[in-house]
Amino acid sequence: EILLTQSPGALSLSPGERATLSCRASQSVSSAYFAWYQQRPGQAPRLLIYSTSNRATDIPDRFSGSGSGTDFTLTISRLEPEDFAVYYCQQYVSSPYTFGQGTNLEIK
Amino acid sequence: EVHLLQSGIEMKKPGESLKISCKGSGYRFSNYWIAWVRQKSGKGLEWMGMIYPGDSETRYSPSFQGLVTVSADKSISTVSLQWNSPKASDTAMYYCVRLAGDAFFDYWGQGTLVTVSS
Numbered sequence: 125e126i127l128l129t130q131s132p133g134a135l136s137l138s139p140g141e142r143a144t145l146s147c148r149a150s151q152s153v154s155s156a157y158f159a160w161y162q163q164r165p166g167q168a169p170r171l172l173i174y175s176t177s178n179r180a181t182d183i184p185d186r187f188s189g190s191g192s193g194t195d196f197t198l199t200i201s202r203l204e205p206e207d208f209a210v211y212y213c214q215q216y217v218s219s220p221y222t223f224g225q226g227t228n229l230e231i232k
Numbered sequence: 233e234v235h236l237l238q239s240g241i242e243m244k245k246p247g248e249s250l251k252i253s254c255k256g257s258g259y260r261f262s263n264y265w266i267a268w269v270r271q272k273s274g275k276g277l278e279w280m281g282m283i284y285p286g287d288s289e290t291r292y293s294p295s296f297q298g299l300v301t302v303s304a305d306k307s308i309s310t311v312s313l314q315w316n317s318p319k320a321s322d323t324a325m326y327y328c329v330r331l332a333g334d335a336f337f338d339y340w341g342q343g344t345l346v347t348v349s350s
Contacts, residue, residue: 125294159336161277168327168343169277174336212277216335220293221267223277 126150126215130224136232143200145227147213152193157217160189160198163226164209172211173198205231234258236266236328236341243347244318251314252344254328261309262286265331268302268313271343272324282331283311318348 127150137143147160155176163169171180173189176196186201200207208231213224239253254266267282281292285304292302301314311328326344329337 156334157336161337168340169337170340171336171338174332174338175334180338214277214336216331216337219291220295221279221335223279225276 125220126153126218126222128213128215128222128224130211130213130227132227133225134228134230136230137203138232139203139205141203143198143203143207143229145198145200145211145213145229147191147196147198147224149194149196149215153196153215154217155192157215158189158191158196159214159216161212161214161223162207162209163212164206169212200229203229234330234339236330236339238326238328238341238344241345241347243349245350246319246348247317249314249316250318250322250346250348251312252326252346253310253312254341255308255310256330257309259330262306265335266304266311267329267331267337268300269327269329269337270324271327280313285309285311318346320348320350322346322348 129148131146158176160173161169177189188199210226235257237255244250262285265282268280270278280296281302283290283302283304285306304311328341330339332338
């Protein structure tokens, strides 16, 4: 099973600032099989990024993903109020498909 | 438009059989895997297992193998998740999700809240 460890666990920033979220895998993951999801309070998660760097439909371009091997990053260039949420990374290269434990992005 | 509509809130006593469902619409239901994801209150996401409605092939996470059953009825575009003997530790929100061709989770249901309590 591939374990994913996200850092930091919580991040406090202000609107307009840049957010950098990290995810480290316990073994190498093909960049074609790595995703990020956003979960706002009381809502179902939604797909943000797939295949490491591809934005899902209707996701604004302030969201970007990068990485390879065991280290992946989600960057939000300028935070909007609606971006404060929990973010999960996921690998889907091998079963069981696993998620990181989440990063809680909070308003400072 | 792709939509996954899940069944409503469930409250069960330990040991009572439980089945929740997920109905897909807006796409060719038989051609996409559907997975179930558990989320306990205040916790993260756990992939439980999935099914390909076209031929009912199933795959389970080792953590959930033997504890739940995933089934599909493609004639009504519905996938189900079933427990024979749920426990209090099964209390959680459950999401069904569609897997895109490359297996990322592109569409999510609204979630079904399950409470198991005596």
